[in-house]
Amino acid sequence: MKVTIDGIEIEVEPGTTVLQAARMIGGDVVPPAMCYYSKLKDTGGNCRACLVEVSKGSEADPRPMPKMMPSCKTGVMDGMEVKVKTSDRALDARKAVTEFLLINHPLDCPVCDQAGECDLQNLSFKHGLEKTRFKEEKRTFEPENIGDNIQLHMNRCILCYRCVHTAEQICGSRNHGVLNRGDHAQISTYVSAAIDHEMSGNMIDVCPVGALTDKTFRFKSRVWFNKPYNAHRNCDKCCGKTTVWMFGNEIQRVTARKDEYHEVEDFICNECRFDHKDVNDWVIEGPRKFEKFSVINQNNYTRKMENVKIDTEKQILEGRDQDRKKISMKEVPYKNTENS
Amino acid sequence: MGQKILFEKIHIPGIKNYDVYRENGGYASVEKALKMNPDDITEEVKTSGLRGRGGAGFPVGLKWSFIDKKSGNPRHLVCNADESEPGTFKDRYLMEYIPHLLIEGMITSSFALGANLSYIYIRGEYMWVFKTLERAIKEAYAAGWLGKNIKGSGYDLDLHVHCGGGAYICGEETALIESLEGKRGNPRIKPPFPAVKGLWQNPTVVNNVESIASVPWILLNSGADYAKIGLGRSTGTKLFSVSGHVKKPGVYEIEMGITVDEFMNSDEYCGGMIDDRPLKGLIPGGSSVPILPQHLIFKTANGEDRLMTYESLADGGFATGSSLGSGGFIVYNDTACIVRNTWNFSRFYHHESCGQCSPCREGTGWMEKILWRIENGHGTEEDIDVLWSVQAKIEGNTICPLGDAAAWPVAAAIRHFRDEFEYHIRFPEKIKNRDHFVNEPFEKVKHLVAKQTL
Numbered sequence: 001m002k003v004t005i006d007g008i009e010i011e012v013e014p015g016t017t018v019l020q021a022a023r024m025i026g027g028d029v030v031p032p033a034m035c036y037y038s039k040l041k042d043t044g045g046n047c048r049a050c051l052v053e054v055s056k057g058s059e060a061d062p063r064p065m066p067k068m069m070p071s072c073k074t075g076v077m078d079g080m081e082v083k084v085k086t087s088d089r090a091l092d093a094r095k096a097v098t099e100f101l102l103i104n105h106p107l108d109c110p111v112c113d114q115a116g117e118c119d120l121q122n123l124s125f126k127h128g129l130e131k132t133r134f135k136e137e138k139r140t141f142e143p144e145n146i147g148d149n150i151q152l153h154m155n156r157c158i159l160c161y162r163c164v165h166t167a168e169q170i171c172g173s174r175n176h177g178v179l180n181r182g183d184h185a186q187i188s189t190y191v192s193a194a195i196d197h198e199m200s201g202n203m204i205d206v207c208p209v210g211a212l213t214d215k216t217f218r219f220k221s222r223v224w225f226n227k228p229y230n231a232h233r234n235c236d237k238c239c240g241k242t243t244v245w246m247f248g249n250e251i252q253r254v255t256a257r258k259d260e261y262h263e264v265e266d267f268i269c270n271e272c273r274f275d276h277k278d279v280n281d282w283v284i285e286g287p288r289k290f291e292k293f294s295v296i297n298q299n300n301y302t303r304k305m306e307n308v309k310i311d312t313e314k315q316i317l318e319g320r321d322q323d324r325k326k327i328s329m330k331e332v333p334y335k336n337t338e339n340s
Numbered sequence: 341m342g343q344k345i346l347f348e349k350i351h352i353p354g355i356k357n358y359d360v361y362r363e364n365g366g367y368a369s370v371e372k373a374l375k376m377n378p379d380d381i382t383e384e385v386k387t388s389g390l391r392g393r394g395g396a397g398f399p400v401g402l403k404w405s406f407i408d409k410k411s412g413n414p415r416h417l418v419c420n421a422d423e424s425e426p427g428t429f430k431d432r433y434l435m436e437y438i439p440h441l442l443i444e445g446m447i448t449s450s451f452a453l454g455a456n457l458s459y460i461y462i463r464g465e466y467m468w469v470f471k472t473l474e475r476a477i478k479e480a481y482a483a484g485w486l487g488k489n490i491k492g493s494g495y496d497l498d499l500h501v502h503c504g505g506g507a508y509i510c511g512e513e514t515a516l517i518e519s520l521e522g523k524r525g526n527p528r529i530k531p532p533f534p535a536v537k538g539l540w541q542n543p544t545v546v547n548n549v550e551s552i553a554s555v556p557w558i559l560l561n562s563g564a565d566y567a568k569i570g571l572g573r574s575t576g577t578k579l580f581s582v583s584g585h586v587k588k589p590g591v592y593e594i595e596m597g598i599t600v601d602e603f604m605n606s607d608e609y610c611g612g613m614i615d616d617r618p619l620k621g622l623i624p625g626g627s628s629v630p631i632l633p634q635h636l637i638f639k640t641a642n643g644e645d646r647l648m649t650y651e652s653l654a655d656g657g658f659a660t661g662s663s664l665g666s667g668g669f670i671v672y673n674d675t676a677c678i679v680r681n682t683w684n685f686s687r688f689y690h691h692e693s694c695g696q697c698s699p700c701r702e703g704t705g706w707m708e709k710i711l712w713r714i715e716n717g718h719g720t721e722e723d724i725d726v727l728w729s730v731q732a733k734i735e736g737n738t739i740c741p742l743g744d745a746a747a748w749p750v751a752a753a754i755r756h757f758r759d760e761f762e763y764h765i766r767f768p769e770k771i772k773n774r775d776h777f778v779n780e781p782f783e784k785v786k787h788l789v790a791k792q793t794l
Contacts, residue, residue: 045529046696046739047697047698100703178524183695
């Protein structure tokens, strides 16, 4: 099947979605996704951030689709033409969604533990307005304790349903979900239960905003002060492949390894995530690389340093010699004494 | 008197009971259907041109023909009786006064679709109607019209009534299916359409009460006879639930194609405006469709008479027209405050938004808050523009049509009654001192807005 996204043609398998096809092309034709998560089934369609314009339905039916389509849920048809960044309608819709997501989201990035890793921060940086038009009071929720490992901050939640899908598919037993309707809808545990499944920590990783954060890491550090290393250990519950976030020799946080779309590569268990904070527990593979302009990269110098050698003393002496030549002018005879 | 199809027997005393209904020719269509080929019944409904009465107006026969019969999976018919839009109350009358007509329609339609398990999903607040239907179904089981081997034909059908939890969104067909499956009533993303994967992943048809109740007549007479009633592509009869400032509010069955003028002013139907006050606005299809201002009610933009048909009411798109919707005919006289009315609708849609997709979840709340401010005299000039922009951002960007339903009334109110919004903003002290149950007719204060503009 052939699909053209922003003028770039690509051959894909039947059953591929537009978003997956765009990710195969890569670069800036990839629409942002706040609720879609490729590692989980049936996600997507809720946030509407990935709306695209289908300017040609297919070879068989070349009519354009009248409505904007969610690229994460729209299957590719043969000969389909999609506009992502070249469509004003799509960009307008994305701006609209960004504005809607931000009206009730507290802009507390300076104190939020997700800052630097937040998908909503990235989305609003690229597509947001410089000024909010929302004058009203933001909706707020009572703090709720959902267990020992995960902190729920409902005010920041954008109801992407990723954690609900994680609970369903990864944790097996689901005791949390969405309550109430409309903008009163909230993530909560049913009848104030605690989330205690051994894979539940993955909800922290899938959360695109700071609604679900790690209780063992909260307020310890900003992510860009940590140095992430790929590490692994033998684990009988999960793959054991993680990223450890170090401050000096201390492991402050353990997360699953994430790909370029901030989606985990493999889900990890709570034991790896919360209980092993000693360097000796892990086999460190090496520093983890991020894209060049990522916030997390700001404090991490992963380039090898041995080729650059600065011999300070020699350089200083050379400089002094040069200066002496200019100032004292040894070679130039002192004329006045000769004349006298 | 026009032709009556649904209300033909509704005035017969005791028609609620099986015996009376049967004596008056009830269940004759089932007897006829069981001897027919199911596909012929679908063809008959196709010929009739019957369009879905729930709001969208999609041809019923065509919808039935989409059902996936090849997969071999069990098929279902679901009757959508989750009628909860402000201004719409027609299905309730049918189910309350002549429940066996719906059951008869369910049996014939299920037979046509080859469904052995059918459901009526009824609005949770219609508890007494739920009980009426349950009793009627019990009677139908006792008389052998439901259950195993119906009247010796070899066809089995079980029919259940399911009471909803009281959510407007569960009237959307995929949310209804989710709710029927016992889940949270969130709409599904289409495709796949229910005709391919619906209830429990089986092919399913979801139809409105009024659509299903029309099937027995079509089958007993003929599709061609049904198509003769009405006008053009709007065939048959339609129930309108009239509310607001008219002399005779109520539910009326009309032949499609009479003029709006006749419907509003004839004694047979609405009987004209109450207290003979001037007409200000009209919502022809329930609260989710755009309001029409006075000069566009009886005439279309081209100067033709506006008729009670799908096409004529939608004439010229939403700039000059509206939509027939579900037939919730709401009439306003000159004392109605359009701003408060729009705020009230917006409040409803904010409350009923399921919260699944972001434009509807966040946008409906935002619109309600802005409208509340304007209505209470705290609005600013740019609020109207923000409101316009917000509704435009919701429309078309949501999973299900609830976002559109929330945006259209606001858009139409601003488009046609912008000066009333401006009056609220420029003269807040007049708004604050107003008695909220008696409005000053806007015509009297209109000059204030005009002067300011000059």
